[in-house]
Amino acid sequence: MLPETNLPPPPCPRCGRDMRAAEVKTAIWRGERLFVVEDVPAFVCDLCVEQFYDPGVTEMLRKWTQDGFPMADVQREILVPVFSLAGYEPMTRPITTEEQEIY
Numbered sequence: 517m518l519p520e521t522n523l524p525p526p527p528c529p530r531c532g533r534d535m536r537a538a539e540v541k542t543a544i545w546r547g548e549r550l551f552v553v554e555d556v557p558a559f560v561c562d563l564c565v566e567q568f569y570d571p572g573v574t575e576m577l578r579k580w581t582q583d584g585f586p587m588a589d590v591q592r593e594i595l596v597p598v599f600s601l602a603g604y605e606p607m608t609r610p611i612t613t614e615e616q617e618i619y
Protein backbone atom coordinates (compact mmCIF):
# COMPACT_ATOMS: atom_id res chain seq x y z
CA MET A 517 0.00 0.00 0.00
CA LEU A 518 1.30 3.45 -0.88
CA PRO A 519 1.78 5.92 1.95
CA GLU A 520 -1.16 8.17 2.76
CA THR A 521 -1.53 10.50 -0.22
CA ASN A 522 -3.53 13.25 1.49
CA LEU A 523 -0.27 14.71 2.70
CA PRO A 524 2.36 15.70 0.16
CA PRO A 525 5.60 13.74 0.48
CA PRO A 526 8.15 15.53 2.68
CA PRO A 527 11.10 17.24 1.01
CA CYS A 528 14.25 15.16 0.58
CA PRO A 529 16.36 15.44 3.75
CA ARG A 530 19.49 15.49 1.62
CA CYS A 531 18.73 17.90 -1.26
CA GLY A 532 15.42 19.50 -0.27
CA ARG A 533 13.58 18.50 -3.45
CA ASP A 534 10.08 17.07 -3.37
CA MET A 535 10.05 13.31 -3.05
CA ARG A 536 7.43 10.96 -4.46
CA ALA A 537 5.59 8.12 -2.78
CA ALA A 538 6.56 4.71 -4.12
CA GLU A 539 6.66 1.04 -3.27
CA VAL A 540 10.20 -0.30 -3.14
CA LYS A 541 12.09 -3.49 -2.39
CA THR A 542 14.79 -3.81 0.20
CA ALA A 543 17.24 -6.60 1.03
CA ILE A 544 18.47 -7.24 4.55
CA TRP A 545 21.23 -9.56 5.70
CA ARG A 546 20.64 -11.35 8.97
CA GLY A 547 23.72 -13.40 9.73
CA GLU A 548 24.39 -15.51 6.64
CA ARG A 549 20.82 -15.29 5.36
CA LEU A 550 19.46 -12.69 2.97
CA PHE A 551 15.86 -11.55 3.28
CA VAL A 552 13.96 -9.53 0.69
CA VAL A 553 11.01 -7.34 1.60
CA GLU A 554 8.89 -5.98 -1.24
CA ASP A 555 5.90 -3.62 -1.42
CA VAL A 556 7.64 -1.37 1.10
CA PRO A 557 5.96 2.04 1.22
CA ALA A 558 8.64 4.70 0.86
CA PHE A 559 9.39 8.20 -0.27
CA VAL A 560 11.89 8.39 -3.10
CA CYS A 561 14.08 11.29 -4.24
CA ASP A 562 14.74 10.91 -7.95
CA LEU A 563 17.67 13.30 -7.80
CA CYS A 564 19.62 11.66 -4.96
CA VAL A 565 18.25 8.17 -5.69
CA GLU A 566 17.63 7.98 -1.95
CA GLN A 567 14.62 6.31 -0.38
CA PHE A 568 13.17 7.00 3.04
CA TYR A 569 10.71 5.04 5.17
CA ASP A 570 8.23 6.34 7.67
CA PRO A 571 8.98 5.53 11.32
CA GLY A 572 6.54 2.59 11.40
CA VAL A 573 8.22 0.89 8.44
CA THR A 574 11.66 1.58 9.86
CA GLU A 575 10.60 0.06 13.18
CA MET A 576 9.14 -3.05 11.54
CA LEU A 577 12.29 -3.65 9.47
CA ARG A 578 14.45 -3.05 12.56
CA LYS A 579 12.38 -5.52 14.59
CA TRP A 580 12.56 -8.21 11.90
CA THR A 581 16.29 -7.68 11.50
CA GLN A 582 16.87 -7.89 15.24
CA ASP A 583 14.34 -10.53 16.35
CA GLY A 584 13.95 -12.58 13.18
CA PHE A 585 11.64 -12.49 10.19
CA PRO A 586 8.12 -13.97 10.52
CA MET A 587 8.76 -17.10 8.44
CA ALA A 588 5.05 -18.03 8.46
CA ASP A 589 4.50 -14.94 6.26
CA VAL A 590 7.00 -15.82 3.51
CA GLN A 591 5.42 -14.84 0.18
CA ARG A 592 7.84 -16.62 -2.15
CA GLU A 593 11.49 -17.53 -2.50
CA ILE A 594 13.93 -16.50 -5.22
CA LEU A 595 17.28 -17.83 -6.37
CA VAL A 596 19.96 -15.14 -5.99
CA PRO A 597 23.10 -15.09 -8.18
CA VAL A 598 26.20 -14.67 -6.04
CA PHE A 599 29.47 -13.22 -7.33
CA SER A 600 32.87 -12.91 -5.75
CA LEU A 601 35.65 -10.35 -5.84
CA ALA A 602 38.11 -12.71 -4.21
CA GLY A 603 41.52 -12.08 -5.71
CA TYR A 604 40.70 -8.48 -6.59
CA GLU A 605 43.81 -6.33 -6.50
CA PRO A 606 43.04 -3.07 -4.66
CA MET A 607 43.89 0.18 -6.47
CA THR A 608 47.25 1.54 -5.47
CA ARG A 609 46.18 5.20 -5.88
CA PRO A 610 43.64 7.14 -3.84
CA ILE A 611 40.05 7.05 -5.14
CA THR A 612 38.77 10.45 -6.27
CA THR A 613 35.44 11.84 -5.09
CA GLU A 614 34.08 11.49 -8.63
CA GLU A 615 34.82 7.78 -8.71
CA GLN A 616 33.15 7.27 -5.33
CA GLU A 617 29.90 8.68 -6.74
CA ILE A 618 29.64 5.84 -9.27
CA TYR A 619 27.58 2.93 -8.03
Ligand SMILES: [Zn+2]
Pocket residue numbers: 528529530531532533561562563564565566
Ligand atom coordinates in the same frame (compact mmCIF):
# COMPACT_ATOMS: atom_id res chain seq x y z
ZN1 LIG B 1 17.30 14.37 -2.73
